[in-house]
Amino acid sequence: MRVTQGCFSFLPDLTDEQIAAQVQYCLDKGWAVNIEFTDDPHPRNTYWDMWGLPMFDLRDAAGIMKELADCRRVYGDRYIRISGFDSSHGWESVRLSFIVNRPREEPGFRLDRQEAAGRNLHYSTHAYAAGRPEGERYSDH
């Protein structure tokens, strides 16, 4: 399966040139660009780990692309996303977020159902990969 979180997951994986153009769009808007990674793609896993601090003062996409290359070197077997953060009043949140790196295999999610009274069901979603400890989830052993 393919996790379709983020803004561009239904398109073919973006090239570095395409990623740089999106980053530049964020920078031109005055947004801080952030690189985050995770090996737990649960849809409500909000806090991916940060690759350093959001880059508040950068104005050129090249700097971020270098950081992304470094992040991929270390965490290339995980999900990596780039987001643009807008600190202006009335928003003060993310404006754009998209996945720029994925594990080679995406095993997907198991849906558990707990039967309850009145034909009700309680649902629980588990990433198959998250059954293993962090750091070993998408490696080959």
Next chain:
Amino acid sequence: MNMQQSITVRGKDRYKSGVMEYKRMGYWEPNYEPKDTDVIALFRVTPQDGVDPTEACAAVAGESSTATWTVVWTDRLTAAEKYRAKCYRVDPVLNSPGSYFAYIAYDLDLFEPGSISNLTASIIGNVFGFKPLKALRLEDMRLPTAYVKTFQGPATGIVVERERLDKFGRPLLGATVKPKLGLSGRNYGRVVYEALKGGLDFTKDDENINSQPFMHWRERFLYCMEAVNRAQAATGEIKGTYLNVTAATMEDMYERAEFAHELGSNIVMIDLVIGYTAIQSMAKWARRNNMILHLHRAGHSTYTRQRSHGVSFRVIAKWMRLAGVDHIHAGTVVGKLEGDPNTTRGYYDICREDFNPMQLEHGVFFDQNWASLNKLMPVASGGIHAGQMHQLLDLLGEDVVLQFGGGTIGHPRGIQAGATANRVALEAMILARNEGRDYVHEGPEILAKAAQTCTPLREALDVWKDVTFNYESTDAPDFVPTPSMAV
């Protein structure tokens, strides 16, 4: 500056028993300067033949505030001058002989804090049936900050909705389940599952799906939540379905909303026809229960569509932002339902901006400060399809739910394919826009390119390529380009 003089009768003559013209009773005050705390209403007044326009406009002020048809001595037991609404400006409507824009100021003390029902009982309560008028329309309102701050506002708001859904940088995608009547719960859930798995963020009950013989509400809720959870697991993305909790009584609505909450739904839906008090109750319930609240504007066209009579939708949008819903259908421009582009732009600004400057060409007559009240997500629904993606993005922007009902379910290769076509078209268009391309003009090219790697989009573009709804709008703004004095 206004050169006209007040003709209000003062002193004890004002209270002599009998009938007196409204404009002499204190409801026409051409030199009045509205206070920052006044509520201001702009009416389009069409007097009966032979009725003096100033008197007609003063009568609107009177009948929507303190007046009755005759002088009453009991006025003298009150601070009557404060409580009288004051018509302070009358302009003839351009290209519409016999109609006048009347600006009327109301003191804040006339209104109960935080109650749309009270506000509307005054402003549109009696006056629309007043015999000396042929027609009357409430065009716009200026709501003072002091009054705005007495309302909760949208239960969730655009920013927090996006945070909860983890979806940023693009319009959200939805579809209304079709056929809207007749599906069993089990079949209904099938449509929800297919559409969400295919790439939509939301599906939606239609306005008249409540609890009918073919599908009672519990069946729908249970099967829909199975569909939502399945689709969420299949995609790793947060999904939702607007469960319509509209019902005969408040108790029934709470029961349905509680059940939706218990099942883990992130959104419920109500219809405008439930009434303002019920809407505010549900908005408070939604805030307490971390629920997004979708409003379907069922019934609004009975009073919003005609230029001469009723209430403009821009006023309804303002009331609904105060009342506290999170989503509101606000027009598509290019789809099958009424929508002049400039007028629709005005509605969208009212929903989404923190400050609306006066913009007559968009039908916005007043500066409006929303004082950090949450933003309300507009929903574009009705006769739109993937081939219009560049136009939709250009006209409606990014913070909007695009609802492709027929444009998803009517896809020749099924609902999942229809959903995928819409999602790919949208992502391709956002990508191109952010890259700085002239996406409005290059739209068809961008879509064709994206369709090269997405067969469902290719098929959608082929089926619907020439579908448009180009009809004359019945509600374009009539505005006076420069303030002018009248009558």
